[in-house]
Amino acid sequence: MNSLVSNFQSALEHSFIDQSKESSELYKAKLLANQNEDGSFVLNELLDELNTCEDFFFAVAFITESGLMALKTTLSDLAEKGIKGKIITSNYLYFNSPKMFNELLKLKNVEIRITNMEGFHAKGYYFNHKEYETMILGSSNLTIKALKVNCEWNLKINSLLNGDLIYSIKKSFDTMWNASFSLTKEWVENYELNYQPIINTQKLDSTLSPFVLEKEIVSEENASYQTEIITPNHMQKQAIQEIQKIRDEGKKKAIVISATGTGKTYLSAFDVQAYSPKRLLFIVHREQILQKAMNDYQKILGGSNSDYGILSGNQKITNEKYVFATIQTLSKSETLQKYATNEFDYILIDEVHRAGAETYRKIIDYFNPEFLLGMTATPERTDGFNIYELFDYNIAYEIRLQDALKEDMLCPFHYFGITDLQIDGHSIDDKATFNQLVSNERMNYILEKMDYYGYSGESVRGLIFCSRKDEANELELIFNNRGFRTKALTGVHSIVEREKAVKQLENGQSDYLITVDIFNEGIDIPSINQVVMLRKTESSIIFIQQLGRGLRKASNKEFVTIIDFIGNYDNNYLIPIALTGDSSLNKNDLRKKTMGTKYISGLSTINFDEISKNRIFQSIETSTLNSAKNYKEAYRNLKNKIGKIPRLLDYIENDTIDPLLVANYRKNYPEFLKWMKEDIPELTEQETKRLTFLSKELLNGKRNHEMILLNKLIESDNISLFEYTQLLKQYDYTVDTNTLNSVNRMFNLEFFVEKEREKYGNTPIILQKNDIYQLSEEFKQSLKTNSWFKKCVVDLIQTSFKRSERYDLSEVFTYNEVYSRKDACRLINWENDEQSTIYGYRMKYNTCPIFINYHKDDDIANKVKYADELIDRHTLLWYTKARKTMKDATVKAILNYHSNDLAIHAFVQKEVKKASEFIYLGRAYPKIETAKEEVVKDKDGKDTDIVSIEMKLANMVPLETYDFIKQK
Template identity: 30%
Template structure:
């Protein structure tokens, strides 16, 4: 190469030959992104294996460096020495790549490129590459300065503990400045720079070549890496838990590229059609087709099938058991239902992938068992907000003085007629309307208890001058797709619905959610909240307007919006006031605060509280729960049963839940049953890990 060379693109093409040749590799970079480590990983590994000395110094400035990138770097090879510069808010912005070839030869590259895919492959950068032979003094000075910086008192060795500490600070910073950090991260981690913008314009056109170049977003790439590792480790099934809005369907499409024939299963037509479009964007060269009530394509490379059609014996047996290399089940929390059992038991794919935002069920069926407890990747929406991948929220708790204790509870829901008698009143509709006017933004989804409730509120809002539609299975004046288009275009202010928008429908511009119904299912509530958290141009946050009364789960639902609290030495979660993550807001009317305090004051002594939690779960399941189910679905922490009663069997005996023969067996085999319970729970989480 010439003595001095300007490099403005594809820096990786200049770096890789040096990795293959150098006896010493020294990298100094402000920011380390997982995409950059992933690109360099095989070359770093090969260099370490042939004995090259490798030292990498990264910075924590502005908390752009990703903890997961540091972990990946740490796992490349134990012979690589990596350290982190603690900037303490002071600018730390160097970027240098030094390669020592011995005998006075080497290469120094200094410029604008951090350790990221954007800087190496996609972005427009300026870097000067200097031949060490032409500038021996400068090269040696650079090596000396690097070593001085590498072992500076402001640096710390990278290991799991130091990364964990950095991660805490990183997440706290994300929560405090979500928008700023999101922009910086996108700049470093994606192709949103000069040529990337051009590519983005092409992808929005109908050019299939441009569509084929679509790349995973950061959350998708993390999940994709985890899935690929799972596959390489020999697992044949796994689940991915990703918050609504992070692109689970696109993730599945990226993963599907490695398999010849793919079956995508869902329970809603909208999900099937959306998935087909997503897969076509990613793999335009593959054929795709539908297998549902109306269409029966059985030959395409990628098949998108309704569970209700495949649930019929004659339809699934049109295919051989091994017809598909990859089977993807969307909204995987449904897969424990009977409608899925025959399908999942029939087919024998090379890999089964379940994707969902809400894996936990309350009907006693273990979704985790369907993937052998193997959760390849998990990110909930609070963490996604902290990372700038979802919109922040402002939650407004509006007091509802309805006495829900007087309404009959039917095990999983309130009696509809009794509930309607309360809801279909002008004063209740007025309370909902006034709250909406006070906190709303531009586009609202309103969630109601029933069709009659949705129609009633739509009529009331319409009389007040709002542009409203009640959208449900009986709506005839407008199609669902047209309603979505009008809401996105601002031609509708509100769509009232029941459960249509829980899953599979994306309207990123929705910036207001209105909950006019009591929360009966935390899973459904989580799904509905996710409808408003997608990022969209011009959207600063999602306003969540929630009427809160003394209904079931009223006090528990707010925990959905908080980061997990650390545990104390006794293993119990500290009780704290309700606080929102930084960048978000939780604003409760005084009536709501008083209600929550009253509910807290009614908390029972520990044993009685454990018994109440057990009985509630037993009522939900319709039978005595197993210890694992108690752990997964119970309101009380499972460890508390062990702390209070030494074992689950001991609790059951105290609660009078054992039959006479159970009681005799538990007395005789107490230690054995105790160990079995603990062993099974431990084994479950070993598989999950």
């Protein structure tokens, strides 16, 4: 029987008859719903299908700009590949806006038609995959809420080409298509004349309510903004409670860390309202934002204008209750001396990450308020100054970008990382000349992309960041010559000039402001609906600051478009760090988050085109991510934040560097602390070796059996084998003789080669006698006599447990996670570490791990005329070692895997490199009928026998991993 037909039959049986029937994930029917907890969204499936199809069609009644935005990068990539599609939508109920129809017209590879069918409410997505076809049918229209947030049910079904259901669906679509008319610019113009958006309807007919619910109307926060009725949002209420709790404990200082755009100024005003000070001092670093801050306070606190005063430049104050001052004016000695040290009972410092400067310290040292509050979005410092210490480590509240998006506190964004233009075969990079940056060719490309990705609302209000002042000035001329109203602002422009330009943008008298760095922070323009980045990312902090310029909510703004032109820069790896908040310095984690951008919360999306994604991968690979500088900076930042020498567990709890990397940067964590010049207690040589063992072998959390046993023996003198196995069963961990023997061989060091046994202490840590486990006398004495050693061991155990949460420990390996050859030897319970003898694969104890270097080194690849290959996402073409035929004992055993009960595990590494990390693709099952002998050229150019076998993978390779592995 044809293998494809067989796969479909088993999928049909699994989906509709018996779920225990083994089936490929690729073909079985599936319910699609939005589940934010595990990052599962209907949008994910649409993107996966688009990225693997030959052609497609959609029949959807309602489409929004934001829903379309989520697909634009993928549709653009498909256009480059010549893959085309069709979309039928409607003018039913005037749900679809004229602007959305204009956005559809921008799709080069998609033909659009409109149906006048009364009651058209279809929601179907079809994808042709050449050998089979896929349909997604259900409740989701092409709106961002339906694809990511709403409670939606959709059924994903697959069919072979002759299936009756798929035939009926295509026939129905063809009928609708032929009865529809093509979308044109002229039709949109006529449609706009009669357009009556539902959002403006004062009283809605109840019969329309099912459709109206899908309209993405202005949020409650925006409604409050428009009517000036301002009440604390969820975050602000929580923060106010936490600030008050700090005051109730008798503390006089606190710091709030809150992402840009989350309403820090309003938050502070609400707290001032609750505190009711006799006199308030609000300090900012730029005169430009004084008036805005004061106006916001007036909205919350009320009172007469005479209660409010500004201290800046020529503006002086007298006895106003609420004083808003710039740091430059206030820090002058002649100004400061006019006030008593207790003049203000409540002082608030905005953008307090700047407080390490002498001007700030001068003011902080001078005044003695009843309460001091600092606010910042980015407390991390590179100059070593400890902001947290300034506030006695009293962090009242902390909410970062991802959390703020989840809480719907920010305007949703659609980020597009797209490749910058190649000029004469060369990419824009650090060496790009001024003429290249402003060439006609590049300008045409930039304007084309800015138009394609668009913006929310009727007119653009854009902010463009570039790298040089002369570039900003030239871009102003170019944009204006092309019909835009644009102003370049750099450090040479006065506050008055900047304020005028900002007002012109807000009032719609200007389209774009072009700047170098002056708008990274301290500027509030809620109406910005497009941010364009024409510069390399210098730091993740600056990236988030610039991204944040567009994240404030505003009326008539559903989302903000972020267009990042990614050149061939060494530090492109900073982009996923900034977008994800991932400070782990773990290259594999960063690669995974670049591969899969579907983790972003709420209505926002992150999109990279294929070339820019590859550039980021290359940047991660060649980066000095694990440099001494980065380790020192991460350590100092964490120590500054918590006010003490961090434990390893603190790194996880504070979402910073991966503790596995810290502990193993030197022999162990105490050695790392010595390297950081910390004064810590001494350890004996043997204690150091024990900590090295725990750090190198067990801290990774890939199996918890060992740490559970060690943790229990620290709590009690001994534990029986029965008690230990019962404990493992509580966690649903594997309990068998081989696993228990493996645990023993780890602790008595018999698993390791002689050199490592010496490095780890050479004698057992845990002994088993008569089914009783107990610590070795030497280890027990160290725990008893050296409290520092015990503290380090307990920290390693707790951190390992916490780190293990990334793995599914009910299985031997976790699908799509990374393992080394040594990990595999341990986890499949081999008696010894045999990583050095695996050479691609090795069969032992009814297990056979296969390790594949997907992209060989160039000097090898040019000679070897065969290569392992992922044929598709569930099939691996695998080659044995050279000089093997079908008569070879290992080959026979692999082909007879079922009768031998042989477990074959497939691991793949994108390319040969120093780090021996492989992505686990899951269990592999040989397709016996595909096995064949071949004669190929080996690396020396000589003929050699070899056997090729197609392997069916139990798990479908995630599309992001599949693309990552296959890309060169």
